[in-house]
Amino acid sequence: MFTAGGSWAAELEGAAALLDAEAGKRVWSQTAGCIRCHGWSGDGTPEGPGFAAGADLRKVVLDPTALKEIIRCGVPGTGMPSFSRNAYGTVACFGMTAAQVGQQKPPVGEVSLTDTQVDNLAAYLLAKVMNRGAVTKEVCVDYYGPTNAFCNRY
Numbered sequence: 001m002f003t004a005g006g007s008w009a010a011e012l013e014g015a016a017a018l019l020d021a022e023a024g025k026r027v028w029s030q031t032a033g034c035i036r037c038h039g040w041s042g043d044g045t046p047e048g049p050g051f052a053a054g055a056d057l058r059k060v061v062l063d064p065t066a067l068k069e070i071i072r073c074g075v076p077g078t079g080m081p082s083f084s085r086n087a088y089g090t091v092a093c094f095g096m097t098a099a100q101v102g103q104q105k106p107p108v109g110e111v112s113l114t115d116t117q118v119d120n121l122a123a124y125l126l127a128k129v130m131n132r133g134a135v136t137k138e139v140c141v142d143y144y145g146p147t148n149a150f151c152n153r154y
């Protein structure tokens, strides 16, 4: 029926990926509140006083599997929380049980994310944040939209 089936499928896939990333942006900024420590752009500038500065994710290169493991499990021995309630239990974390991670067990995040939320969040970060370099006006406008005066500072 569709002779150009391949490209049609590819277009659908591209559209689906965009929707996933849009949903992931909401997890980033709202549901999980990653921006409180990492900043809206992910550059590690916390959004308010009292939050630990997170890593500058714009400089970090991670593959999807490693990124999702960090989201679910946190980073042992640091302030990076785990966002799965089952981390170090039924959710595998760096090959360590709760007993093995012991005192290094990261803080528990305020929410426990579903697999879909973790997938969408990773899609967003890989598309817009991770390894994307310095924040520019384009990055800001992409995040806040063209009418937001906040981006005039760039």
Ligand code: HEC
Pocket: 028, 032, 033, 034, 035, 036, 037, 038, 051, 052, 053, 054, 055, 057, 060, 067, 070, 071, 075, 078, 079, 080, 081, 083, 121
């Ligand atoms: C309470 C503050 C806080 C919150 C909330 C937080 N992080 Fe972090 N995050 C950190 C800190 C601190 C580090 C640095 C850990 C270290 O010293 O290596 C970190 C590290 C990371 C890393 C590893 C970077 C690397 O160098 O490999 C990733 C990826 C990450 N955070 C993603 C997220 C995502 C996604 C969310 C939301 C689901 C989130 N963080 C929420 C504080 C936070």
